Amino acid sequence: MTALAATGLHAGYGDIEVLRGVSITARTGAVTAIVGANGAGKSTLMRVLAGLLPVSRGRLELDGADITKLPPHARVARGVVLVPEGRLIFPDLSVHENLILGSVTPHAQGVRDETLAQVYAMFPRLAERRSQAGGTLSGGEQQMLALGRGLMARPGVLLLDEPTLGLAPAIAKDIFRIVPRLRDAGLAVIIAEQDLRRTLRIADFAYVLENGTVVSSGKGKDLENDPDVQRAYLGLSGH
Ligand SMILES: Nc1ncnc2c1ncn2[C@@H]1O[C@H](COP(=O)(O)OP(=O)(O)OP(=O)(O)O)[C@@H](O)[C@H]1O
Ligand SMILES: [Mg+2]
Numbered sequence: 001m002t003a004l005a006a007t008g009l010h011a012g013y014g015d016i017e018v019l020r021g022v023s024i025t026a027r028t029g030a031v032t033a034i035v036g037a038n039g040a041g042k043s044t045l046m047r048v049l050a051g052l053l054p055v056s057r058g059r060l061e062l063d064g065a066d067i068t069k070l071p072p073h074a075r076v077a078r079g080v081v082l083v084p085e086g087r088l089i090f091p092d093l094s095v096h097e098n099l100i101l102g103s104v105t106p107h108a109q110g111v112r113d114e115t116l117a118q119v120y121a122m123f124p125r126l127a128e129r130r131s132q133a134g135g136t137l138s139g140g141e142q143q144m145l146a147l148g149r150g151l152m153a154r155p156g157v158l159l160l161d162e163p164t165l166g167l168a169p170a171i172a173k174d175i176f177r178i179v180p181r182l183r184d185a186g187l188a189v190i191i192a193e194q195d196l197r198r199t200l201r202i203a204d205f206a207y208v209l210e211n212g213t214v215v216s217s218g219k220g221k222d223l224e225n226d227p228d229v230q231r232a233y234l235g236l237s238g239h
Contacts (some may be wrong), residue, residue, distance in 0.1 A: 003028045003081070004049065004157050005186035008081035008131045011048045018044045020212045021058070022180030026157065026188045031179055034192040034228070035222060036209035042192035043085050045209065046161045049190065050082035051075045062157070069128030074205075077105050086164060087146040091135025095126050098134045098145055101151025111154065117208075119148040122178060147178070158182060160191045176202055200224050 004026040012018040017043045026032040034042050047053040049060070051072040060067045060068045062078055070078075089098050099119060103112045120127035129137065134145055143163055150158060160179070164172035176198050182189050183204070193199040200206055203220030208229050216228040223229050 001028045002026070005061045007050065007059045007061075007152060009045070009060070010042075010056045011044060011053055011058075011166070012056070013053075017056070018212050019048065019055075022209070022212070022214055023238055024207050024214065024217075026081070026190050028156070028188045029183060029186050030204040031183045031202055031220075033187045033203035033206035034209055035194070035196055035199055035206055035223075040209040041212040042209055043161055044161050044212075046082060046084075046190070046192055049157075049159055049168070049177065050080060052082070073104075076153060079154065080159070080162060081155035081157070082159040083146050083150040083155045083161065083163065085161040087142050089137075089142055089145050089149065090133040091133065093134055094131050095134060095137070095145055096130040099126075099148055099152050104153050108154040112152070113177035115154060119151055122151075122181070123148055140167045140174070143167060143175065145173070147175070155187060157188045157190065158233055160189065162194065164190060164193065164195055172198075185238050196229070197224065 004024050006022060009022040010017060016127065022045060034045060036042055044053065048055055051070055055068060059066065062080060067075060074193050099116060103109045108115065125141055125147055126144055134142065137145060141156050143158060147163060163175050179189055180202050191199060199224050200220040206217065206220045206223050207214050208216040208223065216223065216226055
């Protein structure tokens with residue numbers, strides 16, 4: 001089932017148009033990847049989907065309802081939750097407190113303890129460090145905390161912007177292991193990533209963004225050898 005459908009999105013900053021007619025759909029119980037080089041517009045698209053950046057043109061639907069003009073908090077209330085690039089956890093609050101703050105909606109609050117137990121089961125490192133200040137966690141642990149906090153909001157659509165950025169390969173691997181589990185739990189996961197190969201491997205469907213437009217799309221595995229994808233990543237994929 002289509003959870004999120006974007007049609008012809010245009011958006012940017014001031015006079016600079018970054019997204020130029022982007023159309024994507026994300027299904028429930030599927031991982032949808034947005035891949036592309038630095039500056040392609042991945043984070044801009046994520047901000048638009050979360051409602052943090054307005055569109056100048058285009059339409060966004062959630063489960064068939066128009067949410068194009070809904071502010072971020074109203075989207076969170078409907079289950080659209082962004083885990084932003086750069087993590088943005090509260091450094092002085094404990095792991096536990098950071099997680100609790102993720103339960104922002106009445107529904108999420110009602111099932112808070114249950115969700116907390118699930119998050120701790122998914123990330124044992126966080127459970128061990130529940131009293132530790134968020135700012136003293138390692139980069140990888142902070143990413144787990146940011147992801148855990150996003151899950152505390154009980155999302156239906158989870159937007160992950162570069163969840164492995166700056167992480168050691170072993171930790172990045174952990175994140176790539178967890179994303180399919182979230183899909184299997186029935187979430188619509190939209191992931192923006194630069195790690196092309198690993199992302200395409202876990203993606204059910206992927207869109208290649210280049211200069212703010214979708215230049216290619218298809219099943220994750222089919223895109224691995226797509227010439228457009230190679231071009232969009234020229235000199236950047238590396239491994
Ligand atoms: N707040 C802003 N003000 C002005 N321009 C911006 C702003 N944020 C992003 N841009 C520009 O928009 C374009 C797309 O940036 P965006 O962050 O969406 O790219 P990205 O695909 O997420 O790149 P990366 O892989 O480096 O995270 C870039 O040219 C960038 O300089
Ligand atoms: Mg980005």
